[in-house]
Amino acid sequence: MPSQQLLPSALPTDSGSVSAETLELSSDLVVFAARLMRVVRRALDLPASVRVLTILDAIGPLGITDLARADGCSQPTMSAQIAHLVQTGLVSKEPNPADARASLVTLTDAGRADLADVRERISSLIAERLESRQRTQADLEAAVAVLRDLVEGDAPEGSPES
Numbered sequence: 001m002p003s004q005q006l007l008p009s010a011l012p013t014d015s016g017s018v019s020a021e022t023l024e025l026s027s028d029l030v031v032f033a034a035r036l037m038r039v040v041r042r043a044l045d046l047p048a049s050v051r052v053l054t055i056l057d058a059i060g061p062l063g064i065t066d067l068a069r070a071d072g073c074s075q076p077t078m079s080a081q082i083a084h085l086v087q088t089g090l091v092s093k094e095p096n097p098a099d100a101r102a103s104l105v106t107l108t109d110a111g112r113a114d115l116a117d118v119r120e121r122i123s124s125l126i127a128e129r130l131e132s133r134q135r136t137q138a139d140l141e142a143a144v145a146v147l148r149d150l151v152e153g154d155a156p157e158g159s160p161e162s
Contacts, residue, residue, distance in 0.1 A: 033147065044121050049081055053090060053115045056107040063102050090114055 018026075040046065055070045056062065062070065068078035082105055085091040090111035096102040107115070130140060 029146070029150075040122055040125060043125055044118070046118065049085055049090070050115070050118055052078075052081055052085060053107060053111050053118075056091065056105065057112065057115055061104040061106040063096060063099075063104060065102075067105060085111070 051071055052067060055067060059070065064078050064082055065075055067082070068075045071078060082091065082093060085105075086093050090108060092106050092108050093103045094106065096104045
């Protein structure tokens with residue numbers, strides 16, 4: 001049985017003028033950024049619902065379908081997450097004034113406080129790891145600048161990345 005490609009091979013790329021070293025480092029950047037997030041999630045035992053709180057914090061109130069799209073999950077999966085978050089008081093779900101059949105999910109004050117706590121814990125974890133590896137402030141500033149540029153450079157206005 002032939003293997004399937006993850007991405008269609010017809011995707012346009014402009015890598016012809018990029019050096020092999022830049023291509024390799026670019027790949028490493030993506031791989032290590034993803035690994036860093038897995039390290040953080042495991043070390044702090046972060047639930048998947050943190051992503052939903054982050055999206056709501058970045059974009060504001062959204063319907064469940066739009067939240068599912070922003071998170072890259074199915075609508076039933078998002079509905080289950082939202083039901084749990086409503087039950088815990090981290091989000092509220094109100095009728096959508098623009099569409100009586102739908103509802104809007106909003107981050108509550110408790111959700112904002114919980115998200116702030118998570119972000120503080122993540123910051124502490126990363127700061128400890130940086131210190132233990134004797135990384136400088138300049139190293140951190142350069143890493144943040146590169147990642148910010150890559151994330152915000154092409155992000156549509158109102159997306160969770162912006």
